[in-house]
Amino acid sequence: MKYYKCIQLKNGTDCILRNPDAKDAEMILRHMIQTSGETENMARYPDEITMTTEQEAEFLKSIESSPNAIMISAVIDGKIIANAGLHPINSFEKYKHRVGFGISIQKAYWGMGIGSAILSAIIESARLAGYEQIELDVVTSNDRAIALYKGFGFQIYGTHENAFRCRDGHYESLFLMLLRL
Ligand SMILES: CC(C)(COP(=O)(O)OP(=O)(O)OC[C@H]1O[C@@H](n2cnc3c(N)ncnc32)[C@H](O)[C@@H]1OP(=O)(O)O)[C@@H](O)C(=O)NCCC(=O)NCCS
Numbered sequence: 664m665k666y667y668k669c670i671q672l673k674n675g676t677d678c679i680l681r682n683p684d685a686k687d688a689e690m691i692l693r694h695m696i697q698t699s700g701e702t703e704n705m706a707r708y709p710d711e712i713t714m715t716t717e718q719e720a721e722f723l724k725s726i727e728s729s730p731n732a733i734m735i736s737a738v739i740d741g742k743i744i745a746n747a748g749l750h751p752i753n754s755f756e757k758y759k760h761r762v763g764f765g766i767s768i769q770k771a772y773w774g775m776g777i778g779s780a781i782l783s784a785i786i787e788s789a790r791l792a793g794y795e796q797i798e799l800d801v802v803t804s805n806d807r808a809i810a811l812y813k814g815f816g817f818q819i820y821g822t823h824e825n826a827f828r829c830r831d832g833h834y835e836s837l838f839l840m841l842l843r844l
Contacts, residue, residue, distance in 0.1 A: 760795035
C-alpha cells in the first residue's frame, strides 16, 4: 500500500510521510536500533535487532508490494526519524478484519505532532485496506503513547500482566488497545 504526504510540524519544520523502500533498509535498521535503546517501551533490545541490510531490504520490498500491510516513515531533511506499520495479525480468513499497529519516533522528535500525523495516516490506510479494527499493545506506564492512542479513539480492553521481563529483573504489563474503524 502506498502513502505520500508533505506536512508541516507544530514548529514549522517540513516533514514527509512516505513508505520506506529497499534503499532505506540501512536507515530503518539504524532507526530501530536507536529507538529500541531510548526507552524500555519497545519490544526488543537494540542487540536483538539482528537482520542484515539485505534481509531488511527484502522485507521492505515485500511490504511495499503487499495489499494489506503498510509502513509509513516520517522523514526530515532526508533522514528517517520515525516509523510505523500496520501488519496483518495472520493470513487466516477469520482474522482478516484485524490489523496490528506499531510506532517508534526518535526521542529528539517527540512532542512535535509526528505521532498524531503518522497515526492519522495509518488509520486512513487501514480503512482503505478494508480492515475493521486496529489493535496494539502498550506498556501501562507509557503515558505519552496512551494519550496519543486515546486521542484517536482507541480503548483499553484488557491488560497483559507481566508481558515484559526486563534485563534488570523488573516486569512491565501491557494494555491491550483497540480502535474500531
Ligand atoms: C509514543 C510516541 C509515538 C508519541 O509520539 P509523539 O510524536 O511524541 O506524539 P505527539 O507529539 O503527536 O503527541 C501525542 C499526544 O500525547 C500528549 N502527550 C505528550 N506527552 C505526554 C505525557 N507525558 N503524558 C500524557 N500525554 C502526553 C500530547 O499532548 C499529544 O496530545 P495532543 O496532540 O492532544 O496535544 C513517541 O513518543 C514514541 O515513539 N515513543 C517511543 C516508542 C514508543 O513508546 N512507541 C509506542 C509503543 S506502543
